[in-house]
Amino acid sequence: MHHSTEFYINGRWVAPATLRPLPVIDPSTEEVCATISLGDQADTDAAVAAARAAFDGWAATPIPERIAALERLLAAYTARAEDMAQAITAEMGAPIDWSRQQQVTSGDWHFEGFLAAAKEMEWDRPLGPHAPGERIFHEPIGVVALITPWNWPMNQIALKVAPALLAGCTMVLKPSEVAPLSGLVFAEIVDAAGIPPGVFNLVNGDGPGVGSQLSAHPDVDMVSFTGSTRAGRLISIAAADTIKRVSLELGGKGANIIFADADDKAVKRGATRCFNNSGQSCNAPTRMLVQRDRYEAAVEIAARVAEETPVIPAAQEGRGIGPVVSEVQFDKIQTLIQTGIDQGARLVAGGTGRPGHLNRGFFVRPTVFADVTPDMTIYREEIFGPVLSIIPFDTEEDAVRMANDTVYGLTNYIQTTDKDRLRRMARRLKSGMVECNGKGFGKGSPFGGMKQSGNGREGGPWGIHEFLEVKTVSDWD
Incomplete structure (x- = not known):
């Protein structure tokens, strides 16, 4: 150039x-x-x-x-x-x-x-x-x-x-x-x-x-x-x-709220969306809140999505995620993954270090934590890498409280087939955008957030x- x-x-x-x-x-x-x-x-x-x-x-x-x-x-x-x-x-x-x-x-x-x-x-x-x-x-x-x-x-x-x-x-x-x-x-x-x-x-x-x-x-x-x-x-x-x-x-720390009646692809869709662009999106759904009836099944599905997500050099054609942008970002993400482990979150996929087939480049393993709690750093801090935290909830009230329990308010996500519940939830979530059931926003839609x-x-x-x-x-x- x-x-x-x-x-x-x-x-x-x-x-x-x-x-x-x-x-x-x-x-x-x-x-x-x-x-x-x-x-x-x-x-x-x-x-x-x-x-x-x-x-x-x-x-x-x-x-x-x-x-x-x-x-x-x-x-x-x-x-x-x-x-x-x-x-x-x-x-x-x-x-x-x-x-x-x-x-x-x-x-x-x-x-x-x-x-x-x-x-x-x-x-x-x-x-x-x-x-x-x-x-x-x-x-x-x-x-x-x-x-x-x-x-x-x-x-x-x-x-x-x-x-x-x-x-x-x-x-x-x-x-x-x-x-x-x-x-x-x-x-x-x-x-x-x-x-x-x-x-x-x-x-x-x-x-x-x-x-x-x-x-x-x-x-x-x-x-x-x-x-x-x-x-x-x-x-x-x-x-x-x-x-x-x-x-x-x-920044953002989006909650993806998955109710028990959500469609069968909701968990896979949410995990994939979290890992896209190597997790480097401010509106990524990085906190997956799952109703308890589907919680363990969701953990298994998300772990499988992480394990099946190819990590590839950027010049290689085909499906997959590339490296994160820099050594600074790589080191930050590695530190936060280790912090999640040290604070007691259950690591079900990924972890620290590069994927085994890559020995250079700023490549991060798609990582999934289960049993994440609100006192943990990975629940609160924007990681900006392919790292998903999964948390169970019981009631609609629990889901609203947990989703709003953050300094951020960019994008939240709702997965449910109950339209009345969807509308109630969307009005109560403190974020500039609420994406529901995988339906993206239209051309010319307003993009932006609340709070920090x-x-x-x-x-x-x-x-x-x-x-x-x-x-x-x-x-x-």
Whole structure:
């Protein structure tokens, strides 16, 4: 990748003010697959200045032209799908088939959802018949900083860039320094789509550097961040002095509540969902709460799913999970698995160490613990690896109490054939999303959480509104 140490600022690839090389490690091989440069304050300032200079012109661009720009971006993105899949596989270890079928397609899925939402939105309207002449306008908030994670790189970049573009904002993207290659490919796609100079800018960097600089920058009007709750807290603090808007999509510890009357595939479906993407999803159903009548059978099924889940190098085609993203993540997950054992959880599949057929790479054994209790670390902490905790419950009240007994509130899951129970439960669970009986959410559905899982929503009209200010004007007519 010939732009790997450069940044995309004001419609051009530019060298960093000071070269600060950082190797990108292929997690399957533990070898360097590329080198980027970390930005510093001069690079951040240049990108923000370019976005600020471009703002007035882009904000004044008619809505149909912004929609046309996103349509061009979607076409350019689709044309580079294989390049994007290869980049994601190399940088964060998603198996190549998973990259092609899930990681890359999450981007165009969101583009399409935002295009549909933008075409239906009321960008300005009268307040109502009780206030003749008063009009409500939705206007872009300004220059926005987009800070994205490594686990679903295109999913999160699309969820931020597309609505910001449609809203009329200009932006600076800082992808994760752990998995930056897909972001660089995306900047090439933006360039090919003919997005005006300065509307989209990219600077690579780490959280304490470029991330903090963007969060505190006086010429940045909003920060949209996806990542850990710890980092989200630091961004909020950094942004506080300038009273800028902060939109946060943070961690999760989802409960998957399986009642005795759930369909036969509920346990297998839940365990597979937990292990997908090597467990590196904030909305993964990592706590499986099973009604006692089905508990031991569920433990056996989940253990079998873990044992039958292939663990493969990311470049290998076929079904399976790849490595976790880095040595830091690998070590964290190993420590938490050992903590689960030490605290008395019953290990029924997996455990510490790599799978036996792999002697290098950051590969984690799909792991299942039974008899997990609320006082255990693995019940409470987001592990972000292929580790499932199974807990029995007796009554509906028990299930609600246990599911809500967490600082997180992103996604919970319900498995039952009793529709009345499903509806009761869904209303009582404290999470931004409740997925029921394996039915996924539709294109343009709002994504986001409650409590320490963050604030704001991404996707569809809700995602566009995150980047808009509301203005009221009297005596318009």
